Amino acid sequence: MNTLPCILTIAGSDSGGGAGIQADIKTIAMNGGYAMSVITALTAQNSMGITGIHAPDPEFVAWQLRAVLDDFPLAAAKTGMLFSGPIIAAVCDRLAAKTFPLVVDPVSVSQTGHQLLKDDAIAMLVERLVPLADVFTPNRPEAEVLTGLKIDTPADVRTATARLQAMGAKAVLLKGGHFDGDRMIDWLALPGAEPIALEQPRIDTVHTHGTGCTLSSAIATWLGRGYGVREAVVAAQKYLNLALRAGFGPGRGAGPANHSVVLLRLQERERIREDMGAAVRRLEHFDGMRRLLPEGVMHLVAALPWASGGEDVASLSGGVSCDAHGRPLVAGCPEFGASGDGAGTVLAASAVRAELRFAAVLPLTEAVTAALGRSGLGVAWFDRADAPEAERGNAESLAAWGVRQVLSSSPAPQGIGAVCDFGGNGSVGAVRILGAEADEVLDRLEAVADALD
Known part of the structure; x- marks a missing residue:
């Protein structure tokens, strides 16, 4: 132009x-x-x-x-x-x-x-x-x-x-x-x-x-x-x-x-891509991942300031899993337009506490449940059965409802570092690690991994 x-x-x-x-x-x-x-x-x-x-x-x-x-x-x-x-x-x-x-x-x-x-x-x-x-x-x-x-x-x-x-x-x-x-x-x-x-x-x-x-x-x-x-x-x-x-x-x-919000968000998009790129490099050398994620996929997500929808949320397109030898396997690159549990998590979290714009979402296991209790991380839970009927059929809206309920009803939401649920009706529960920066989310993931038996 x-x-x-x-x-x-x-x-x-x-x-x-x-x-x-x-x-x-x-x-x-x-x-x-x-x-x-x-x-x-x-x-x-x-x-x-x-x-x-x-x-x-x-x-x-x-x-x-x-x-x-x-x-x-x-x-x-x-x-x-x-x-x-x-x-x-x-x-x-x-x-x-x-x-x-x-x-x-x-x-x-x-x-x-x-x-x-x-x-x-x-x-x-x-x-x-x-x-x-x-x-x-x-x-x-x-x-x-x-x-x-x-x-x-x-x-x-x-x-x-x-x-x-x-x-x-x-x-x-x-x-x-x-x-x-x-x-x-x-x-x-x-x-x-x-x-x-x-x-x-x-x-x-x-x-x-x-x-x-x-x-x-x-x-x-x-x-x-x-x-x-x-x-x-x-x-x-x-x-x-x-x-x-x-x-x-x-x-x-x-x-x-x-009035400068468009420019500020363009700058923040680049910062998110850089931060998630650094997080990928750190994840590739994260020895505790095989214990945190014996199977399934973890999603690392980040929201722009003043986010209102999935177009404002970036995620690693292929997620994070472990290969046959238990080594972290990061697939894809940071892309905006996220959906699912991760998008719902950061959209709801940042709406209640503006600084909570990064999250990692991984499957809940018995071992991880026990480790959460020993990690020193503030953990809050919600029951999917309590969600309104309209929210239950969609992972993004269900996660958003649960995270919003937990953070907005807590007398000390600043102490909550993870929001979890046990699943239900055949679905696996989820752990949602929250943070103001990608490094804070990874620090909390490492704390949970260190607490595993």
Whole structure:
């Protein structure tokens, strides 16, 4: 790839870095675009709130936009905080002849409650900007203000999105963050179609500053990369959900989503491959393996930070076994896309204790059971018979249920180094050795091997 699609953000500046232009630029870069900006307002803000707003003359906003349009081949653009009616008019005058998709985020109030859109600007937004929107992304309060409706039910969503489309927006994404429920549903209304419920997990975090900016700029970037509206929205949702799982608080108040999460995970993928490669070399000289694993296969697995599925888990593709002479036999190489007991183990363990991202899963034998008790390792057990019926037929979901139950119910989960079960209904039990690093898992394996008779 020799070029990146040029993506423009027209929005206000956040001196705290979590929202506005700053969030947009980071998001565009992380999703594969080249970011450029038109700054419509300067805010003096941090994680505790906004203490001041300074808006440039509308004419200067127009100068910025003209400079960009005169030179760069824009693939897409988004608008955020536009602050005043005259600024909205200046922007719309320049965008009226646009040939690229435009995402409009009708930013009106900050997360800390500060008004970001003057009262006289709402009519201008409806009259001039909404008709230019290829995708319009209000949250629930914004949609209620613009439509005059109270939005509580799916029927209300249909009515509200239809009213917004009647104002001129081609597609409407009614964001679900202000609705209640364990799942987060964004409603996407495409031209001539019923709203589609796009569901995703709700992330339990206070670090949500700038989420609307992040989502809209991600949508614009994926549109600029050639995706259709639905595909662009889903890709943007996935990015935001991951960034929220990795959110953090750099100040004393609510922090932002972690815009750098994609880069951080790419770096971590390489580290996991290196760590598992070193673990393979260590396993090849592990004399105790023949006693730990007289038959069967052991699986060594590792999860990325903020993992949510098997695509985030690496394992040795062929597992570890012993040859006819009892020597360790390591087959395959570290590959992401793991499934089964190992994937379920690290996904559940890291969800309860973020540092537990490595595990070794091996068959339970009578000798290993006795050695676990002598090893000094904290061992917890669960009974497969206690698992919900829906979890019992799948090794990954059963392991995840058991590990999650044990760690979340323990008064001292930090003392647990292994989670085991005795099997049942003809299936062999399993030992799941947990650790923050591959070396820690292997140290614990060696401790169990040393405790064998």
